Amino acid sequence: MPEPAFQDFYPENVAHCYGCGRLNERGLRIQTRWEGEETVTRFRPRPEHTAIPGFVYGGLLASLVDCHGTGTAAAAMYRQEGRPMDSLPAFRFVTASLHVDYLRPTPLDAELEIRGRVKEIKGRRVIVEATVSAGGVATVRGEVVAVQMPESFNPSA
Numbered sequence: 001m002p003e004p005a006f007q008d009f010y011p012e013n014v015a016h017c018y019g020c021g022r023l024n025e026r027g028l029r030i031q032t033r034w035e036g037e038e039t040v041t042r043f044r045p046r047p048e049h050t051a052i053p054g055f056v057y058g059g060l061l062a063s064l065v066d067c068h069g070t071g072t073a074a075a076a077m078y079r080q081e082g083r084p085m086d087s088l089p090a091f092r093f094v095t096a097s098l099h100v101d102y103l104r105p106t107p108l109d110a111e112l113e114i115r116g117r118v119k120e121i122k123g124r125r126v127i128v129e130a131t132v133s134a135g136g137v138a139t140v141r142g143e144v145v146a147v148q149m150p151e152s153f154n155p156s157a
Contacts, residue, residue, distance in 0.1 A: 005031035006039075006071040009085040014092050014149065019067030030064065032071040032116075034079075039072040039116040039128075045108050056106040061140045064114050065130045066098050069144025072116040073126035077148075080121055093126065094153065097145035103138055110134040124148040 007020045007030065018027040032041045043064060051057040073093040078085050106112065112134055119127040125147050132140035 003033060004085075005033055006075045006085065007031060009090075010074075010092065011090050014090075014153075017067065019063045020071055028060075028063065028067070030067050030071070030114075032068055032075070032114075034075065035115075037117065039068065039075065041068045041071075041114040041116075043112045043114065045106075045112065047108070050108055054108055056108050056112075058100075058102060061102070061106060061132055062098065062100045062142070064112065064132060065100055065140065065142035066095055066144060068114045068116050068130050069098075069128040069142070070095060070146045072118065072128045072130075073144070073146035076118045076121060076126055076128075092149040093146035094149050095144055096125070096147045098142065099144075100140060100142040102140055106132065106139040107134050119143070 007022055015021045015023045018024055020030050021027055030041045030043055032039050045056050049057050049060045070093040074091045077091040112132055114130055114132050116128050116130040119129050128144045130142045131138050
């Protein structure tokens with residue numbers, strides 16, 4: 001059985017995101033884990049993720065980069081602090097900026113691999129670079145500037 005994903009540690013009150021929330025039954029429910037100094041998410045697109053027949057909708061790809069980036073930011077902050085991911089207070093991040101470059105069409109019939117690297121941690125901000133690949137070919141590159149979630153987003157914390 002694989003180790004728990006970063007998203008498995010999100011507190012219930014912030015685990016409803018369409019892309020990464022484990023409590024969103026209709027969401028993507030991505031699962032991100034460390035592989036050395038990189039983070040990895042694997043995702044298989046479904047037919048409803050079609051842009052044109054045979055290829056993935058760009059908005060889905062941006063969502064994958066986005067949620068992979070915020071999950072990586074949380075895990076990186078825990079790692080930097082030397083804390084386990086189930087320790088409190090929880091680190092939870094939201095997107096301040098998302099940049100996505102589409103390098104080539106992404107096939108719908110392939111498992112996608114999203115790999116991330118932490119570019120910078122500065123205070124409450126983490127910058128993550130991510131690449132989406134299909135069959136070992138990079139199709140998307142992105143950068144997420146993630147910031148720690150403001151308390152106003154989480155009044156029950």
